[in-house]
Amino acid sequence: MELETPRTFRDRPINITDTGHRKWIYARQPKGIWYTRRTIVAWIAISFLVLAPFVKINGNPLMLFDVANRKFSIFGQMIWAQDSYLMALIMGVTVVFIVLFTVIYGRLWCGWACPQTLFLEMVYRRIEYLFEGNYRGSKKNHKVTSQNFLRKMAKHAVFILISILITNIFLNWIIGPERLWAIISEPIQMHLFGFFVMLGISIFYYWIYAFFREQVCTMICPYGRLQGVLLDSKSVAVIYDYKRGEPRGPKSTGDCIDCHQCISVCPTGIDIKNGSQLECINCTACIDECNIVMEKINRPKNLIRFDSVYGLETGKRSVLNARTYAYSGVLAILIVFLGIAIFERKPIDTTILRVSGSIYQRVDSVNYSNLYLLKIINKTQTDKRINLKLITPGSGTIQLTTGQTLLKTQGILESVVIVNLNKKDLTGKSTPIEVGIYEGNTLLQQYHTNFLGPDRK
Ligand code: SF4
Ligand code: SF4
Structure with a gap:
């Protein structure tokens, strides 16, 4: 549709004059x-x-x-x-959330949150x-x-x-x-x-x-610049109903009387009648202002409203439709998924790695030992007195060489640990073992690693 308003809004940001100076809003x-x-x-x-x-x-x-x-x-x-997996998950979910949210609800974030x-x-x-x-x-x-x-x-x-x-x-x-x-x-x-x-x-x-x-929104914010690729004709946005409003003017047949009241309240100074623009932060100020005008001239409200271009052109209900519900459902699932991942985290984070360059030591005729480096991070706000047990095989032993068992709140405990196994428990050159990290009798975390021994053949 050919609008009669000047086209300068397409040539330069609304808050810059034709000589390149700042135009205050x-x-x-x-x-x-x-x-x-x-x-x-x-x-x-x-x-x-x-x-x-x-x-x-x-x-x-x-x-x-x-x-x-x-x-x-x-x-x-x-x-x-x-918690690198969690950080990656949070970042991934955040990106998907931003994209989906914007596709459905447009720049609601910008104007409202x-x-x-x-x-x-x-x-x-x-x-x-x-x-x-x-x-x-x-x-x-x-x-x-x-x-x-x-x-x-x-x-x-x-x-x-x-x-x-x-x-x-x-x-x-x-x-x-x-x-x-x-x-x-x-x-x-x-x-x-x-x-x-x-x-x-x-x-x-x-x-x-x-x-x-407002130049933060119109010139700098990367999210604002992304709108062009994220929005489509079904995205919800603040839009002017040109079908109802045009031809505009005090004596025209359209509902818009071209009073410029919608522009006067716009924090980015744009004219929403020119269509969707990067500068529009969906703040809804123009909806309120135009509704006041509509009331005064005895015309139906919402000449400017939340709608989509598709809804406006087809007359179909477009703010809350199957697509909105489906995408919102996906967003809700993502949030629940992330919530579970965050709240189900272990209170401690353990790594047990074999001491670099070491293999196994023969303790006596039937027992072998391996040396490991143990690192435990306490992610909670309470000190923990920890003890280690070998869960599998149950007959083996595990021992902290430093004897230190206090894991301070949000602190790190590092120690060399010695694992002893009887040769009857060895399944080959590398035997899977399972270490339990306990506080009293409460199992805080299980850790799987391998025990090196002689080849049994
Ligand atoms: S406030 Fe409403 S009637 Fe006035 S110019 Fe804006 S859209 Fe037209
Ligand atoms: S007043 Fe209207 S056109 Fe201006 S930013 Fe707010 S919603 Fe967009």
Whole structure:
């Protein structure tokens, strides 16, 4: 369909002028049911971001991504770098989840859950409305007067404070509240590096939210750039019903009166009437605004709505259909699968490897021994007093050479162990054996390896 609007939106980002300069977007605050829903979702999400590192499950934080120490806690389950299969599984499931979720629901994440949008739209923009009024595009707010200057200074002072707070939220997720508190409470010279990291991140957040803003979504975010390949005609998105709306104009027969209200609330400054665009973060502000207009002019609501291009063109129900249910089912299965893999993990991680270059030793006329290097990682929040038993063959013995049996919380125990077997238990040059790692009588993990002996032939 040939639209009559200027085509410049196809030639360059909407927030760049034809001379290549930044065009500031001054979005009006939307109001309506979608904005209310989004506000509720946003505050739940922000509360989660703030509280998750403080909530403890079995002594582990609900969420921690300690990249430096390669220690991650997901819903209270500690995951170490050694859990490589789990890390690979999490990454694989995450990629599949992102692709499927985007194919079905489009950029719902961007408008409703992405921290960039949450903080920009629900925190910084609201502070801006508070200090400078709802519509900063008005000439009044741009006039250089002492009152406007003071307003701007006050706004930026609050922006800086909020940026420091967000830095603390971020660092709680990365290093945990205890280490962050140490940086904050102890003398600065003890944590000079930590202090400068905090300062740097705070300045970065301030710059992002006060100045760079929507350009993160429209120019930098890799997820945003992927939309072109992930979305198809059945993906759900915020779209303008051109069948109903066109021909547009105050005196035209279409429902759109071309009032530009939908553009005035758009945080990325685009005109959704031009069709799906990379800059649209599916925030729904234009739905609310257009619904207000529709109500005023006595036309049916949802000229702009959540729908798919396919649904719009065919008139078929397309938001919740068989495909959505099927893909959502796959997503649910993936999450359950990942949940089981995380929660079914062993509390310890053991490796038993034969000492490099060693074969077997003859102890006496009937017994042989092998030397192994034992390494046990305690993934729990409690110390463990461990003991080793040879499960198969039951008549053999296993012994820690260091005599140390205390495995500290989240610590590592390393020792050489000696396994003794009677020659009647040997099945050949290499005999499979099974080692049990116990805490008291509780079996924590079984480990399979091989015992070398003389050839029986
Ligand atoms: S708010 Fe609705 S009526 Fe006004 S221009 Fe946008 S789509 Fe058309
Ligand atoms: S076009 Fe509508 S949904 Fe998309 S970003 Fe703008 S206001 Fe939000």
